[in-house]
Amino acid sequence: MITPPVPETRPxxxxxxxxxxxxxxxGLDVDYGLGDSAVHALQGIDLTLHRGEVLGLAxxxxxxxxxxxxxxxxxxxxxxVITGGEVRYHYRDAxxxxxxxxxxxxxxxxxxxxxxxxxxQGAMNSLNPVHKVATQLTDVLKTHRPGMSRADRLxxxxxxxxxxGIAADRLDSYPHQLSGGMRQRVMIAMAxxxxxxxxxxxxxxTALDVVMQRQILQQxxxxxxxxxxxxxxxxxxxxxxxxxSDRIAIMYGGRIxxxxxxxxxxxxxxxxxxxxxxxxxxxxxxxxxxxxxxxGSPPDLKAMPPGCxxxxxxxxxxEPCARDLPLLTPLPGAEDRSVACxxxxxxxxx
Ligand code: ADP
Ligand code: MG
Numbered sequence: 001m002i003t004p005p006v007p008e009t010r011p012x013x014x015x016x017x018x019x020x021x022x023x024x025x026x027g028l029d030v031d032y033g034l035g036d037s038a039v040h041a042l043q044g045i046d047l048t049l050h051r052g053e054v055l056g057l058a059x060x061x062x063x064x065x066x067x068x069x070x071x072x073x074x075x076x077x078x079x080x081v082i083t084g085g086e087v088r089y090h091y092r093d094a095x096x097x098x099x100x101x102x103x104x105x106x107x108x109x110x111x112x113x114x115x116x117x118x119x120x121q122g123a124m125n126s127l128n129p130v131h132k133v134a135t136q137l138t139d140v141l142k143t144h145r146p147g148m149s150r151a152d153r154l155x156x157x158x159x160x161x162x163x164x165g166i167a168a169d170r171l172d173s174y175p176h177q178l179s180g181g182m183r184q185r186v187m188i189a190m191a192x193x194x195x196x197x198x199x200x201x202x203x204x205x206t207a208l209d210v211v212m213q214r215q216i217l218q219q220x221x222x223x224x225x226x227x228x229x230x231x232x233x234x235x236x237x238x239x240x241x242x243x244x245s246d247r248i249a250i251m252y253g254g255r256i257x258x259x260x261x262x263x264x265x266x267x268x269x270x271x272x273x274x275x276x277x278x279x280x281x282x283x284x285x286x287x288x289x290x291x292x293x294x295x296g297s298p299p300d301l302k303a304m305p306p307g308c309x310x311x312x313x314x315x316x317x318x319e320p321c322a323r324d325l326p327l328l329t330p331l332p333g334a335e336d337r338s339v340a341c342x343x344x345x346x347x348x349x350x
Contacts, residue, residue, distance in 0.1 A: 020090070022051045022089070027086065030076065044085075054224060055247050082101060117190075119204045166189070184204060198231075214240075248261075250265075257274070271339050308341070
């Protein structure tokens, strides 16, 4: 059997690469549990990832960020159930997208790692302590590129370490001999091993100090330019996203409440929740902002308030907010901005 060689590089992403979609999530619903006891963890998620772009996903703990990452890669485990929607994936050069939710187990195995890969929360602690870095990197290639020779696998492992800024002699190290930052880079190298189109990072750097987080993210952005993949970067720390993403989507209580280019979110966030998040973290650059945070706590999915889920905490809540649920709606006249808030859309009259 002849296996095509793993390409060294692919064409660099030019400024969001002409904006062709690679992933289109439409009306995605996810529950945990069944029947009356089901908790609606995601409701009506609409989100598009363009080729070569970095999409940031922010929201407090429990807002559904990880559930979304697991659902779109079909890694959601019971009691999680996808109850509705579509996740359209555009294979490179294919005429029409496929719905990830319809893939057979065999198609799914190919899809994972080759088309999408994911670096999980706390991934740096998931390296196998008894195996050298070389073994862990070459094992991925052994499984998914069975035609590759041992020498080619080792060469590719060296190449992957170089990509993430680690000296090749680290191939002989065991995980405990590496710093946290290096272990995290090894996880990123593994995610890049099969040259995927989409890399999803679910809070990949929270265990690291801020300086290390920034270094790793800078490296990721540089790799994105070199290799042309798209990134969904998940964090509760929106200041990182402002710096590193092209676009940002903000989640609250299992829904996306605002979606806009990162610069627009920074300059002029429209949803009061987005505004609150921006003022909950110190900005890394630019003028200092007063850290006011968001009063109250995230909603209990088992007892969601009527109307907008944020209304009990919202400083700008007014008459329709506790009554009618605002849906994510494009803003008239604003390119690529949508928000789910009655401050920005005419509320239905009763
Ligand atoms: P985030 O990543 O934004 O912190 P998650 O996607 O992990 O949020 O969780 C979203 C919601 O789904 C949480 O409020 C939690 O109650 C619920 N949830 C997550 N995992 C499970 C599970 N295995 N069983 C039941 N409920 C879950
Ligand atoms: Mg999470």
